[in-house]
Amino acid sequence: MTAALSAPRITASGPALLSAQTAGPRADNVAKLAAIARDLRSDTLTVPTDAMFAAMAEASRGDDVYLEDETTTSFEAELAALAGKEAALFVVSGTLSNQLAIRTHLLQPPYSILCDARSHIHRYEAGGAAFHSGAALETVAPQNGHHLTWAHDVQPNLVLGDDVHSAPTRLVSLENSLNGTILPQDEVLRIREGLDALDEDIKLHLDGARLWNVAAETGLSIKELCAPFDTVSMCLSKGLGAPVGTVLVGPSAFIRKARHFRKLFGAGIRQSGGLAAAARVAVVQHFPKLRATHELARFAAKGMQELGVEITSGAETSMFFYDPTPLGFDAATLAVRAAKLEPALHLASGPRIVVHHQTSAEAIDDLLALVAQLKDEFADRAGTHAKAVNGSLYSGMKKA
Numbered sequence: 515m516t517a518a519l520s521a522p523r524i525t526a527s528g529p530a531l532l533s534a535q536t537a538g539p540r541a542d543n544v545a546k547l548a549a550i551a552r553d554l555r556s557d558t559l560t561v562p563t564d565a566m567f568a569a570m571a572e573a574s575r576g577d578d579v580y581l582e583d584e585t586t587t588s589f590e591a592e593l594a595a596l597a598g599k600e601a602a603l604f605v606v607s608g609t610l611s612n613q614l615a616i617r618t619h620l621l622q623p624p625y626s627i628l629c630d631a632r633s634h635i636h637r638y639e640a641g642g643a644a645f646h647s648g649a650a651l652e653t654v655a656p657q658n659g660h661h662l663t664w665a666h667d668v669q670p671n672l673v674l675g676d677d678v679h680s681a682p683t684r685l686v687s688l689e690n691s692l693n694g695t696i697l698p699q700d701e702v703l704r705i706r707e708g709l710d711a712l713d714e715d716i717k718l719h720l721d722g723a724r725l726w727n728v729a730a731e732t733g734l735s736i737k738e739l740c741a742p743f744d745t746v747s748m749c750l751s752k753g754l755g756a757p758v759g760t761v762l763v764g765p766s767a768f769i770r771k772a773r774h775f776r777k778l779f780g781a782g783i784r785q786s787g788g789l790a791a792a793a794r795v796a797v798v799q800h801f802p803k804l805r806a807t808h809e810l811a812r813f814a815a816k817g818m819q820e821l822g823v824e825i826t827s828g829a830e831t832s833m834f835f836y837d838p839t840p841l842g843f844d845a846a847t848l849a850v851r852a853a854k855l856e857p858a859l860h861l862a863s864g865p866r867i868v869v870h871h872q873t874s875a876e877a878i879d880d881l882l883a884l885v886a887q888l889k890d891e892f893a894d895r896a897g898t899h900a901k902a903v904n905g906s907l908y909s910g911m912k913k914a
């Protein structure tokens with residue numbers, strides 16, 4: 515072969531845009547891990563671990579839009595099997611996963627989705643169901659104040675038939691856990707049976723962003739929990755602590771279509787192996803830790819209650835809602851004072867506490883000590899403070 519026929523080599527001859535130097539090991543990452551141990555705002559804030567970065571280095575490097583990334587494809591297959599479904603799709607976020615599910619389920623408008631009035635798809639996905647799918651939402655506040663039931667909430671609010679004035683229910687979307695509370699599986703089964711008994715094509719989707727917590731708490735397997743649903747979305751970046759990722763599981767044809775919509779949404783991931791590898795470590799290493807996060811959350815809730823704080827939604831899993839106003843101060847005041855501790859304790863300004871796998875026991879001890887201190891400081895105002903409006907189950911913050 516002559517030199518003239520061999521391909522030219524690509525060398526670095528152009529101008530560099532950025533310096534090639536890296537900063538070296540980062541001290542701020544060590545500080546970040548210490549800070550996150552005292553951050554009770556959300557389980558989305560956890561820090562990716564060294565084990566995740568080690569797994570990322572060993573991940574395959576194929577193009578997943580071409581279906582050529584082995585780490586991603588095998589992780590999807592493992593999660594589909596875990597959920598007892600035919601197929602799975604790895605996507606970047608819980609919002610994307612829910613919205614792809616909704617878009618893929620709903621075929622011919624007009625149509626509506628029945629969901630809990632507190633659900634993430636209704637309150638925190640930027641109106642995505644209307645924007646992406648043109649769907650009306652039929653939102654229902656559960657009569658028992660805790661979870662939707664077939665008899666009292668779902669069945670009476672279904673829009674059935676072909677009355678031209680209405681948008682028929684084509685999808686029921688449940689959420690488990692919801693604000694940290696568990697939807698009992700026997701009620702899920704009743705909803706499934708109720709829908710099956712109707713002569714209507716109504717699909718059942720689960721926003722199972724924190725279904726892992728439900729499995730850890732109830733002892734039910736992910737497969738059992740997913741069985742009644744046509745499709746389930748499970749986040750890997752909440753309690754499990756992956757840096758990125760949610761998986762949508764369901765029938766093969768459905769997931770093929772959702773993959774098509776993912777591309778349409780501009781959300782195909784090219785060399786996704788590293789992300790899938792990190793998420794896999796999250797499942798393997800952090801799922802077993804979830805039960806302990808629930809116990810720590812319960813310890814915190816119990817301690818606060820014993821000090822006189824009202825627990826408005828208990829720690830069934832890793833989060834709870836509270837109202838300290840009987841003690842004369844509100845959650846925002848507690849958050850401001852917590853931030854002034856040394857080292858600081860980070861609380862949401864709203865009345866929610868979330869424990870995650872990197873939360874330290876010392877953080878909870880410091881929280882309880884601070885509540886006790888404020889109880890003394892505000893003793894003359896106890897019982898006089900206006901009751902927190904956002905202490906209610908149907909209002910207030912719940913982001914991420």
Ligand SMILES: Cc1ncc(COP(=O)(O)O)c(C=O)c1O
Pocket residue numbers: 558606607608609610612634635689691721723724749751760913914
């Ligand atoms: C129940 C629930 N579903 C979906 C999502 C959306 O997840 P993401 O923030 O990854 O879009 C969240 C976010 O916290 C959530 O709490």
